[in-house]
Amino acid sequence: MMERIDAFRVVQDPTYAASLTDAEWRALALDPAWSELVGEFHELVAPILARYGENLGVPAPQTPSVSSQTPAAAGALQVVGTRVPRMHGLGVVTNRGQYVHNMRVPGMLHARTLRSPHPHANVTRVDTTKAEALAGVVAVLHAGNLPAEYRDVKFGSGPPDRFLFNTEVFEVGAPIAVVAAENEHIADQALHLIDVEYETLPATLDMMEGTRPNALKQWNNKENGTIVAVTPPLVRGNPDGARADTTIEAVLTKPVEQHVALEPTSSLLYWDRERLIVYYTSQHAHGSRAGLSQALKIPPTHPGHPDGLHGIRLRIAQQRRHGGGARGDSRQTDGRPIKTICTREEDFVMRTHRPAFRNEMKLGVNRTARCPSGTFASTPTSARNARARRTARGSRCRTSTRSRTCGWKRSTSSPTASGLERCAA
Numbered sequence: 001m002m003e004r005i006d007a008f009r010v011v012q013d014p015t016y017a018a019s020l021t022d023a024e025w026r027a028l029a030l031d032p033a034w035s036e037l038v039g040e041f042h043e044l045v046a047p048i049l050a051r052y053g054e055n056l057g058v059p060a061p062q063t064p065s066v067s068s069q070t071p072a073a074a075g076a077l078q079v080v081g082t083r084v085p086r087m088h089g090l091g092v093v094t095n096r097g098q099y100v101h102n103m104r105v106p107g108m109l110h111a112r113t114l115r116s117p118h119p120h121a122n123v124t125r126v127d128t129t130k131a132e133a134l135a136g137v138v139a140v141l142h143a144g145n146l147p148a149e150y151r152d153v154k155f156g157s158g159p160p161d162r163f164l165f166n167t168e169v170f171e172v173g174a175p176i177a178v179v180a181a182e183n184e185h186i187a188d189q190a191l192h193l194i195d196v197e198y199e200t201l202p203a204t205l206d207m208m209e210g211t212r213p214n215a216l217k218q219w220n221n222k223e224n225g226t227i228v229a230v231t232p233p234l235v236r237g238n239p240d241g242a243r244a245d246t247t248i249e250a251v252l253t254k255p256v257e258q259h260v261a262l263e264p265t266s267s268l269l270y271w272d273r274e275r276l277i278v279y280y281t282s283q284h285a286h287g288s289r290a291g292l293s294q295a296l297k298i299p300p301t302h303p304g305h306p307d308g309l310h311g312i313r314l315r316i317a318q319q320r321r322h323g324g325g326a327r328g329d330s331r332q333t334d335g336r337p338i339k340t341i342c343t344r345e346e347d348f349v350m351r352t353h354r355p356a357f358r359n360e361m362k363l364g365v366n367r368t369a370r371c372p373s374g375t376f377a378s379t380p381t382s383a384r385n386a387r388a389r390r391t392a393r394g395s396r397c398r399t400s401t402r403s404r405t406c407g408w409k410r411s412t413s414s415p416t417a418s419g420l421e422r423c424a425a
Contacts (some may be wrong), residue, residue, distance in 0.1 A: 244364025
């Protein structure tokens with residue numbers, strides 16, 4: 001079995017790239033991580049495409065022609081300094097825009113997801129007999145009948161791991177079952193016919209509570225409670241020896257915010273011969289396509305044919321979604337198109353939020369408006385802490401420079417980040 005090619009190393013290590021065989025280049029071209037690099041960081045991969053494009057099965061890049069025309073005079077500009085109409089405005093106010101809610105495809109099914117009402121619980125039984133017997137229900141998917149090839153599919157990163165259907169759920173809104181039916185009303189009725197038994201478990205609902213030594217652990221965690229990782233402080237200069245005319249200390253907090261986008265989370269998926277067409281509520285086209293490719297285990301594109309028959313063609317709306325749920329298995333629906341429109345309640349529990357945070361600041365300030373020293377500790381939650389249990393990665397900065405700010409970077413790779421991470425500029 002061929003060892004998986006490290007897409008990031010290919011662009012960073014010329015020696016490693018030169019050692020790849022033709023078969024390995026072909027495998028790399030099918031890797032979702034490589035497709036995301038090409039889409040999101042084209043400047044980074046451009047040298048590789050220029051040198052190894054033939055190995056990857058992509059056409060050589062065209063050298064753009066340089067125009068000899070001089071820039072137009074300021075008075076001749078057609079956009080700068082003028083009022084440019086918002087072209088999508090008419091579609092928004094008239095509902096004539098190409099929203100998923102307005103789209104219809106022949107043979108389309110409607111999917112709804114039954115979600116956990118508990119932030120932490122074991123799912124002990126799922127009985128879908130009555131739902132499957134309801135007229136108009138085409139398929140019901142859950143942990144008990146999920147095809148084996150999809151049981152290892154994960155959403156986001158851990159810990160703890162989140163699969164399509166967890167038997168131990170760690171958040172309100174975690175998918176328990178998905179119904180595909182002839183219309184949304186039948187799908188909604190079928191959800192109420194599914195009988196689920198839970199064993200509720202203790203949950204951590206407060207950000208700071210999860211950092212305490214006696215906080216409940218939800219996985220085999222070496223840190224306190226729900227902390228993911230602790231990074232040692234990074235110190236610049238001598239903050240303890242710096243002198244300041246006065247010191248300002250503050251603890252700043254912000255609750256979780258919900259975006260409440262005009263369009264609820266929605267998706268429409270259908271097959272065009274061997275290509276999956278996806279209309280999906282997102283802001284990250286290439287990343288979403290890479291994620292779907294990994295989850296569905298199909299290549300994102302065909303080598304050399306970005307819009308070819310094999311792969312996923314993704315059309316993106318203007319919001320972002322992280323929650324698992326109503327995608328289903330097309331084999332159980334005879335390959336028919338599937339449409340999902342989430343309710344506003346679902347959006348509040350399974351969409352991206354602006355996370356809560358707690359910032360501690362001790363800042364030395366001089367009368368000359370310079371800041372000779374500062375100590376900062378930030379503890380942000382993740383996007384999902386509003387509905388569940390965990391705390392987030394934070395950061396700690398200590399500096400004695402004259403910089404007015406001390407930046408910190410929040411990791412977004414953890415699904416519901418947890419912990420107190422310390423760093424400094």
